Amino acid sequence: MAPSLTSAPTGADEGAGNTGGAGRPSRRRLLPAAEAATAVAASLVYPWICTTVDVDPVVRIGQVSGLGALQLYGALLGLPLLAVLLFTAHRGPLGRHLLVRRLVCAALAGLAGGVLAGGTVIALHGTPWPLGGQDGDPSTLVAMANSMMHAHHLPGVYPPGFPAAIALWAKLKYGGLGGGGFALHDLQIVCTALAGPAAYLAWRLLLRPVWALAIAVLSVITFLDPIRPYSHTAMIVLLPVTAAALRRLARAGELSTRAAVLRGAGYGAGFGALFLWYSGWFLWSAPGVLVLALAAFPWRAGRAAVLRALAFAGSAVAGFVAVGSPLLYELVRFGAGAPDRYAYLGVYADPGYVLGWATDRPGQLTYHNWPVPGELGGQTGIAVLLVVGAGLGVGLGLRHVAVRVAAATLAGSWLLRFWFVSALERTQTVQLYPRTTWIIMYCLIVLGVLGAMAAVQRGSALLRRPDGPLGGAVLPRTRVQLAAGLVCSLALFAAMGGSWSVNRYMPEDPQAGTMGTDAWRAHTVKKLDGSCPEHSPVKQCEDIDIAFFGPGQDLEDKLWCGALPTAEWPVVCGRPAPWTKG
Structure with missing residues (x-):
């Protein structure tokens, strides 16, 4: 029987009930470990295989061949998994199928991240440099890592986790200073690959494999950015870790005081690590989650439960502060209110559009033609589908902690987004508000999947009732066969969506103003021996530049309008372009 929305099953709920006696506890520990190992292995095998693809990634025909190889390898890895899944769904004991389903879902989650990492390998074939080369955000990350290696100081209020990883890998593999760019190349690929397992395993804290896979695949393919894979991961x-922590807070009375302290400290340390990895999402989710935490606290469960909940919460705060202290100290030292004045297409467009975004390399897009209006109140079919799905989630599944966390995060992010937008002209600051597009859309996807899960569970319960439409004659085999079909559809989406995502990053001349600029730049920087990369599109490559990080100065106190022609500055930004003065 599927778990109820109130039970919020753990990752060990499925496939663990097929052993008996003394072997059951060890099996419950072994299966989650097997899932994790399977997901990680699949995610790393895919890009490793893609290193055998020998194409010229700067030439469009070479890119198309690379995309074809990417799909071919994905099929060779994925189709046998799906065949085993479908076979066990139709033949043999159900217990065996449940075990197979766990491992297949884990592997497919790994392949979802692996397809993006494999595409990055192909886009960077022949160059040791990362997406971005020595320009843009990648150059800033490398400069931060160089500063850590050279002066041993943190990059101000920017989360130091990923730059520290660059610095560490540069020291271990590339001799330290000067190797940051090569280290970033490796980490862009590895961290992109591991995003799939990270998403799946986080959601397995709350959901069964198929539903965890659904959220992991949809979110990784939709949001992951190989240039900066750490932020969206x-x-x-x-979100799922927050939901798991709030569920434990509400049930703290079931724990001993010692267990409450240890588990709280563990959650706090996990939040601290995420905070160091990328802290922006904590700001957007904080308003809704703080209100929800007060509601989840077991105020009426008795004195013992309240004390243990306080012990859990207190140790969680202590663990968070202990691990996140490097960044917390910098925030206190420099202040968290550093002005962000950089505007781009997402800032000029309708702020009510939260189902897509455009970077500062929009190509032919402008605020006149993007976003494309849909048929129903300007909303597209996918927008209507997500809104309906979110309504199902809130309506049918509000008792599930993940539904409440997603809804609270969406509401808080929505309020903060439009608070910053409403003050945009007055304050001349953007404060990164377009990034709330991602977390709002993510919450809608989560609510939609959980809404579908709630509908399936309610429908299954109705059909199983003796007085139901089928008189209770709903076979377990039918349910697992339908679940297997859903897994197949998710795998197909990952293949198609992964190719779309990878194609955006294939090298393209910077004059086109697209996201392919970053891969193009990676092929235009000299290698250590002074020669150009194998497929360099230019004859004269850039020299290697070892830069150090320093905070920028806010000189004008006005918006900087990126991706705009000079003539459009007055009608979009309200002032002439700075370079036209005098």
């Missing part, structure tokens, strides 16, 4: 993981 932190967003995807934060």
Whole structure:
């Protein structure tokens, strides 16, 4: 029987009930470990295989061949998994199928991240440099890592986790200073690959494999950015971990005081690590989650439960502060209110549009033609589908902690978004508000999947009733066969969506103003021996530049309008472009 929405099953609920006696506890520990190992192995095998693809990634025909190889390898890895899943769904004992389903879902989650990492390998074929080369955000990350290696100081109020990882890997593999760019190349691939397992395993804290896979695949394919794979991975993981922590807070009375303290400290340390990895999502989710935490606290469960909940919460705060202290100290030292004045297409567009975004390399898009209006109140079919799904989630599944956390996060992010937007002209600051697009859309996806799960569970319960439409004659085999079909559809979506995502990052001349600029730049920087990369599109490559990080100065106190022609500054930004003065 599927778990009820109030039970919020753990990751060990499925496949663990097929052993008996003394072997059961060890099996419950072994199965989650097997899931994790399977997901990680699948995610890393895929990009490793893609290193055998020998194409010219700067030429469009070479890119198309690379995309074809990416799909071919994905099929060779994924189709046998789906065949085993479908076979066990139709033949043999159900217990065996449940075990197979756990491992297949884990593997497919790994492949979802692996397809993006494999595409990055192909886009960077022939160059040791990362997406971005020595320009843009990647150059800033490398400069932060260089500063850590050279002067041993943190990058101000920016989360130091990923720059520290660059610095560490540069020291271990590339000799330290000067190797940051090569280290970033490796980490862009590895961290992109591991995003799939991270998303799946985080959601397995709350959901059964198929539903955890659904959220993991949809979110990783939709949001992951191989240029900065750390930021969206932190967003995807934060929500389910928050939900698991609030569920434990509400049930703290079931624990001993010692267990409450230890578990609270563990959750706090986990939140601290995510905070160091990327802290922005904590700001957007804080208003809703803080209100929800007060509601989840077991105020009426008795004195013992209240004391243990306080012990859990107190140790969680202590663990968070202990691990997150490097960044917390910098925030106190420099202040968290550093002005963000950089505007781009997402700032000029309708702020009520939260189902897509455009970067500062929008190509031919402008605020005149993006976003494309849909048929119903300007909303597209997918927008209506997500809104309906969110309504199902809130309506049928509000007792599930993940539904409440997603809804609270969405509401808090929505309020903060439009608070910053409403003050945009007056304050001349953006304060990164377009990034709330991602977390709002993520919450809608989560609510939609959980709404579908609630509908399936309610429908199954109705059909199983003796007085139901089928007189209770709903076979377990039918349910697992339908679940297997859903897994197949998720795998197909991952293949198609992964190819779309990878194609955006294939090298393209910077004059086109697209996201392919970053891969193009990676092929235009000299290697250590002074030669150009194998497929360099230019004859004269850039020299290697070892830069150090320093905070920028806010000189004008006005918005900087990126991705705009000079003539459009007055009608969009309200002032002439700075370079036209004098």
